[in-house]
Amino acid sequence: MTIRLYDTSARQIRDFTPLKPGCVSIYLCGATVQAAPHIGHVRSYLNFDIMRRWFTYRGYEVTFIRNVTDIDDKIIAKAHEQNRPWWAIGYENERAFNEGYHALGCLPPTYEPRATGHVPEMVEMMQRLIDRGHAYAADGNVYFDVRSFPGYLQLSRQELDNLLQPSGEGETGKRDPRDFAMWKAAKPGEPTWPTPWGEGRPGWHLECSAMAHKYLGSAFDIHGGGLDLIFPHHENEIAQAKAYGDDFAQYWVHNAWVTMAGDKMSKSLGNSVLVSEMVKQWRPIVLRYYLGTPHYRSMIEYSEEALREAESAFARIEGFVQRVVEKAGIVEPAAQVPPAFAEAMDDDLGVPQALAVVHTTVRQGNSALAADDKEAAVARLAEVRAMLGVLGLDPLDEHWAGEGSERGEDLHGVVDSLVRMVLDQREAARARKDWATADALRDQLNQSGLVIEDSPQGPRWSLGAG
Ligand SMILES: Nc1ncnc2c1ncn2[C@@H]1O[C@H](COP(=O)(O)OP(=O)(O)OP(=O)(O)O)[C@@H](O)[C@H]1O
Ligand SMILES: [Zn+2]
Numbered sequence: 001m002t003i004r005l006y007d008t009s010a011r012q013i014r015d016f017t018p019l020k021p022g023c024v025s026i027y028l029c030g031a032t033v034q035a036a037p038h039i040g041h042v043r044s045y046l047n048f049d050i051m052r053r054w055f056t057y058r059g060y061e062v063t064f065i066r067n068v069t070d071i072d073d074k075i076i077a078k079a080h081e082q083n084r085p086w087w088a089i090g091y092e093n094e095r096a097f098n099e100g101y102h103a104l105g106c107l108p109p110t111y112e113p114r115a116t117g118h119v120p121e122m123v124e125m126m127q128r129l130i131d132r133g134h135a136y137a138a139d140g141n142v143y144f145d146v147r148s149f150p151g152y153l154q155l156s157r158q159e160l161d162n163l164l165q166p167s168g169e170g171e172t173g174k175r176d177p178r179d180f181a182m183w184k185a186a187k188p189g190e191p192t193w194p195t196p197w198g199e200g201r202p203g204w205h206l207e208c209s210a211m212a213h214k215y216l217g218s219a220f221d222i223h224g225g226g227l228d229l230i231f232p233h234h235e236n237e238i239a240q241a242k243a244y245g246d247d248f249a250q251y252w253v254h255n256a257w258v259t260m261a262g263d264k265m266s267k268s269l270g271n272s273v274l275v276s277e278m279v280k281q282w283r284p285i286v287l288r289y290y291l292g293t294p295h296y297r298s299m300i301e302y303s304e305e306a307l308r309e310a311e312s313a314f315a316r317i318e319g320f321v322q323r324v325v326e327k328a329g330i331v332e333p334a335a336q337v338p339p340a341f342a343e344a345m346d347d348d349l350g351v352p353q354a355l356a357v358v359h360t361t362v363r364q365g366n367s368a369l370a371a372d373d374k375e376a377a378v379a380r381l382a383e384v385r386a387m388l389g390v391l392g393l394d395p396l397d398e399h400w401a402g403e404g405s406e407r408g409e410d411l412h413g414v415v416d417s418l419v420r421m422v423l424d425q426r427e428a429a430r431a432r433k434d435w436a437t438a439d440a441l442r443d444q445l446n447q448s449g450l451v452i453e454d455s456p457q458g459p460r461w462s463l464g465a466g
Pocket of ligand 2: 029208233
């Protein structure tokens, strides 16, 4: 068995050979925490969450780094607009991102480094790049000299002579307009850090080269991100890291976008749907099914209809799981997934084909139930659970057990009918003047955290202060 992955750098699917047998190191470009996450952001991480789960299933030890870009032009602009510190904006949104990832059942990364925690590493990297003739300081900025690095633009396969690299505000003193800023000179009212070239702050690209080096060493297996990052961000990461002396990433994997009318869902385009809004309308597990099951290299055009289809497809799977559990109790996941599922996943994470195996197995399981063949139904459920576990979609997984609490109104109905049963018994005890039983029932409800009030309409319950 060999896992194959589409490597953007090679423009083809390649057999995956880890640098260190049995281990996989992955670096994924994470969020710029300037606003709350939209479903496109979460799709990106979800694709890599499934990749990570598949490597783990295949017996690899996975080290997964996802950074947080907590300093950036847009964060500073928001801070000025809202008259709040830049770090308050960053931290608030970092939490919103983590809540979004968690709501959709994504596993936390092994490490989650923040850019601002790694300024010394960035300064060290710039110093060596300057010493080696790949970078220079000008007007308090530090630029990478793109002509000094022959491998520049190999990932995106562009010609340097045709390249337009827009300069940011205050980026003066460039030797070549295509040189990019690794470090930006201090501007009034902005956060700054001291460096040998003056006060300033990191540009976006430098942090990833520096943090990948720190947490994964000079070479690692897979670098990921959305398609939009290939140029300039990933080209610039490669230039910095390789000119520094690192071998850097061996495979480049890029996820496609969630789109709206064909455009990338994006905060700046104003066409984004926030995760926090979506989870009010849709069960998080259904959202995960919707965003996680198309192939990671296919665009997802946002549509309510497709969401409803995802909801009913997932309901077919969940219905089968529930029916078997009702008949046979909890069935543990099988140790192995069916071979057709594994084959699909090995082939560049072919989740749509793998999902087809889940649905086929569910149909077989339903037939077994209809034929009253409990043993076969149980065996199919064990397989289904093993497959769903890899996709992070097992409804019996403890992660989803609390799902009801997000949907308080459903749970409220259930609790209400249970409490009513106890209150009816209490009323009956009172009617027969059995005060001891009536008080005991009330005490039990109180101990469960419920407050009971007697009103002219009969007893009412509410949750106690906690
Ligand atoms: N619509 C989308 N679909 C899939 N992935 C996305 C989408 N938007 C952003 N991503 C990915 O999410 C990760 C974090 O993105 P980042 O915080 O840099 O946002 P961004 O691309 O600036 O988003 P926006 O355009 O909304 O400002 C990156 O890997 C990026 O490629
Ligand atoms: Zn990056």
